[in-house]
Amino acid sequence: MNSNSVRTLALALLVSVAAPVAAAPAPVTEVGSGGTAIERLERMLQARNQMQLDMQRQLDQMAQELSNLRGNVERNSYDIQQVVERQRDLYREIDDLRTAKSSAPKETKSTDENPSVNYTNDQTENAAYEAAVNLILKEKDYQGATKAFNAFLQKYPESVYTANAHYWLGQLFFSKRDFEQASKEFTAVSQFKDSNKRADALLKLGLIAQKQGNTAQANQYFQQVIDTYPDSTSAKQAKNAM
Structure with a gap:
C-alpha cells in the first residue's frame, strides 16, 4: 500500500x-x-x-x-x-x-410529694427567675437569658429554682451544641434528687455522651433514666436512644 x-x-x-x-x-x-x-x-x-x-x-x-x-x-x-x-x-x-x-402558701414551703411546685415568697427572687424565663419564651433572647440565669444563680445560690436555672442553662447550651458547658449544667441538675428536671437532665447527659462518641457512658445514663424513672417520657426516649 x-x-x-x-x-x-x-x-x-x-x-x-x-x-x-x-x-x-x-x-x-x-x-x-x-x-x-x-x-x-x-x-x-x-x-x-x-x-x-x-x-x-x-x-x-x-x-x-x-x-x-x-x-x-x-x-x-x-x-x-x-x-x-x-x-x-x-x-x-x-x-x-x-x-x-x-x-403558693404564704410562707416558703417545699414538699417531697410535688417538687415541681417549690415556690418562694421572695417576690424579688420570683421576679428575677420569671424574667429570665421570659427572655426565652417571650423575647427569644437566648444570649440574654443565659446571662440572666447565670446572674440569678450567683445572686440566689440556695434558691428553690436553682435546679431549674441550671436545667435551662443546659438547654440553652445544648441547643447551641456547646456540649461541654451543657454537660456541666445538666450534671448540676442531676445532683438534685427531687428535681422534676432530673430525668431529662440525665437523658441529655446520655445524648451528649452519645454525640461525643462515648457509647458506654451514654448507655449508663440512659439505663439510669429507665431504672429511676421507668414511667416517664424521658425513659421512653432513653430506650429509643440506646
Whole structure:
C-alpha cells in the first residue's frame, strides 16, 4: 500500500471518529487556521475533549454544591427539631411556674410529694427567675437569658429554682451544641434528687455522651433514666436512644 493510500485511510478513520462532534462548532481561529485536514481534525478533537473536561468539572462542582445544600437542609431540620423541643419544655416550665404561683402558701414551703411546685415568697427572687424565663419564651433572647440565669444563680445560690436555672442553662447550651458547658449544667441538675428536671437532665447527659462518641457512658445514663424513672417520657426516649 503506497503512502497516498495510507494517508487516505488515516483521513477516513479520523473523519469517522470526529463525526459526533460535527455539531459542536470549533473556534474560528482553529477552523480558519492553516494546516492539513488531519491537523484540523486533531484540533477539533482536542477542542471536543477540552469541552468534555470543562463540562465534567462543572458537573462535579454542581454535585458538590448539591451535597452541601443537602447537608445544610439536614442540619436545619435538626436545629428546628431542637427549637421545637426547647419551646415545648419552656411552655411546660411556664405552666409549672404559674401553677406554683396560684397554689403558693404564704410562707416558703417545699414538699417531697410535688417538687415541681417549690415556690418562694421572695417576690424579688420570683421576679428575677420569671424574667429570665421570659427572655426565652417571650423575647427569644437566648444570649440574654443565659446571662440572666447565670446572674440569678450567683445572686440566689440556695434558691428553690436553682435546679431549674441550671436545667435551662443546659438547654440553652445544648441547643447551641456547646456540649461541654451543657454537660456541666445538666450534671448540676442531676445532683438534685427531687428535681422534676432530673430525668431529662440525665437523658441529655446520655445524648451528649452519645454525640461525643462515648457509647458506654451514654448507655449508663440512659439505663439510669429507665431504672429511676421507668414511667416517664424521658425513659421512653432513653430506650429509643440506646
